[in-house]
Amino acid sequence: QKEVEQDPGPLSVPEGAIVSLNCTYSNSAFQYFMWYRQYSRKGPELLMYTYSSGNKEDGRFTAQVDKSSKYISLFIRDSQPSDSATYLCAMSGNFGNEKLTFGTGTRLTIIP
Amino acid sequence: ETGVTQTPRHLVMGMTNKKSLKCEQHLGHNAMYWYKQSAKKPLELMFVYSLEERVENNSVPSRFSPECPNSSHLFLHLHTLQPEDSALYLCASSQELALQETQYFGPGTRLLVL
Numbered sequence: 424q425k426e427v428e429q430d431p432g433p434l435s436v437p438e439g440a441i442v443s444l445n446c447t448y449s450n451s452a453f454q455y456f457m458w459y460r461q462y463s464r465k466g467p468e469l470l471m472y473t474y475s476s477g478n479k480e481d482g483r484f485t486a487q488v489d490k491s492s493k494y495i496s497l498f499i500r501d502s503q504p505s506d507s508a509t510y511l512c513a514m515s516g517n518f519g520n521e522k523l524t525f526g527t528g529t530r531l532t533i534i535p
Numbered sequence: 536e537t538g539v540t541q542t543p544r545h546l547v548m549g550m551t552n553k554k555s556l557k558c559e560q561h562l563g564h565n566a567m568y569w570y571k572q573s574a575k576k577p578l579e580l581m582f583v584y585s586l587e588e589r590v591e592n593n594s595v596p597s598r599f600s601p602e603c604p605n606s607s608h609l610f611l612h613l614h615t616l617q618p619e620d621s622a623l624y625l626c627a628s629s630q631e632l633a634l635q636e637t638q639y640f641g642p643g644t645r646l647l648v649l
Contacts (some may be wrong), residue, residue, distance in 0.1 A: 425577075427577065431575055464642065464643075465643075466539070466625050466627070466640030466641050466642050466643050467578075467625070467640045468639075468640065469637050469638070469639075472637070494637050504592055512577065513578075518566070521581070522580050522583070522593075523578075523638075524577070525577040525578040526577055527576060527577050528577075
């Protein structure tokens with residue numbers, strides 16, 4: 424079993440829809456959870472960062488962490504064509520410079 | 536130039552060639568990283584440098600040789616690569632070597648080994 428599971432997609436939704444992206448994980452020691460966005464021919468850029476369980480909102484983006492279910496989500500409201508990208512989840516434990524474990528990424532296309 | 540830059544952006548090489556990838560960060564960061572990104576696979580951390588000292592080598596084959604001459608530059612020297620090494624190689628940097636530090640990625644070098 425992979426440490427982090429993420430559906431690679433592709434996922435296509437119409438403009439204005441709510442998008443839900445998800446990752447599951449197996450390591451209960453993970454405490455830090457991140458979402459990166461990667462546009463075509465670019466490197467990943469950090470979108471959201473959460474610690475432990477709960478929700479975090481930033482504009483149209485909401486990150487949720489459910490540690491009891493080992494499940495994290497990224498919601499995008501009022502999706503725009505500019506949101507079309509690959510979304511990577513990443514996570515790590517709580518031990519100083521422990522490395523990030525990434526999901527495979529979900530390729531998202533917003534259809535105008 | 537701002538952020539993290541990588542050259543070349545694309546590279547095609549034969550299995551007997553020797554080439555080098557270059558990364559430069561203009562952010563004043565102290566930690567730098569090499570990642571490998573293959574299709575339908577998670578990002579794989581290859582090497583980590585902090586203040587020009589290598590602090591992690593994730594069981595990477597010796598045909599990949601990193602070099603960090605100063606805190607702004609990072610190289611990945613390649614020799615006798617295999618076709619399965621074809622991938623996107625990403626460089627990243629962070630202020631310090633700590634998980635809480637955001638990593639900033641370069642655009643990557645798309646490598647094809649023939």
